[in-house]
Amino acid sequence: xxxxxxxxxxxxxxxxxxxxxxEASSSVKKELKxxxxxxxxxxxxxxxxxxxxxxxxxxxxxxxxxxxxxPDCIDMILKDNGPGIENVALAMQEGYxxxxxxxxxxxxxxxxxxxxxxxxxxxxxxxxxxGVGTTVTMKVHI
Amino acid sequence: xxxxxxxxxxxxxxEAGADAEDREVKGVYCCDLLSMVMGRAKADTAWITVISxxxxxxxxxxxxxxxxxxxxxxxxDAETRAKAxxxxxxxxxxxxxxFETGLAIHRCIGAAE
Numbered sequence: 001x002x003x004x005x006x007x008x009x010x011x012x013x014x015x016x017x018x019x020x021x022x023e024a025s026s027s028v029k030k031e032l033k034x035x036x037x038x039x040x041x042x043x044x045x046x047x048x049x050x051x052x053x054x055x056x057x058x059x060x061x062x063x064x065x066x067x068x069x070x071p072d073c074i075d076m077i078l079k080d081n082g083p084g085i086e087n088v089a090l091a092m093q094e095g096y097x098x099x100x101x102x103x104x105x106x107x108x109x110x111x112x113x114x115x116x117x118x119x120x121x122x123x124x125x126x127x128x129x130x131g132v133g134t135t136v137t138m139k140v141h142i
Numbered sequence: 143x144x145x146x147x148x149x150x151x152x153x154x155x156x157e158a159g160a161d162a163e164d165r166e167v168k169g170v171y172c173c174d175l176l177s178m179v180m181g182r183a184k185a186d187t188a189w190i191t192v193i194s195x196x197x198x199x200x201x202x203x204x205x206x207x208x209x210x211x212x213x214x215x216x217x218x219d220a221e222t223r224a225k226a227x228x229x230x231x232x233x234x235x236x237x238x239x240x241f242e243t244g245l246a247i248h249r250c251i252g253a254a255e
Contacts, residue, residue, distance in 0.1 A: 022200025
């Protein structure tokens, strides 16, 4: 890729549809692989984005994800109009989860979503407002 | 050792992925919490779980494990099977509990080395 090049991808995530959750992350992973991006970076993006995608499905009734592939990094912007995160510090703690039981029985709700997103990205910001929504911005260097 | 050889030697059933590319199994990972699997399972491992649904497929694909091994003979539903075929994800089924399944795989891999 030349320095000025960037590739933009946009995904609409539907809420409460667990059968489709992961499709956006999978297509980003495929795209990055096709571009020949370092497998470690691809794995990081795939994991972080999947966790974000699942969060949007479980907690926020869906939303939209923008992925921008730059020559030296990958940006992910996950925006939802959900209820917002009441206590970000708590949500960032491994093991803390507000996922309902029906979701836990599917294997979710380990309380590792946000911690994984932080662990697998080089930068992460959370902007959240109760009753308005949450925007999570993540960056992975290539 | 590849997934198909493992299935044969350990006596596991191939539930899905008959047309998928056979993969080398380099270890075992057991867990049912999907986020933990995403964060901690190493690539190319056989992932043992009792969670058999389409979400397991996404996790398997993103974590790049060699195959999913559904333990305890938990049935794999038609939708999951169809999606696995489509995404070329190998699913094995083991009648054994998680620990015994892991042990069997570990022994098979060890014997092959």
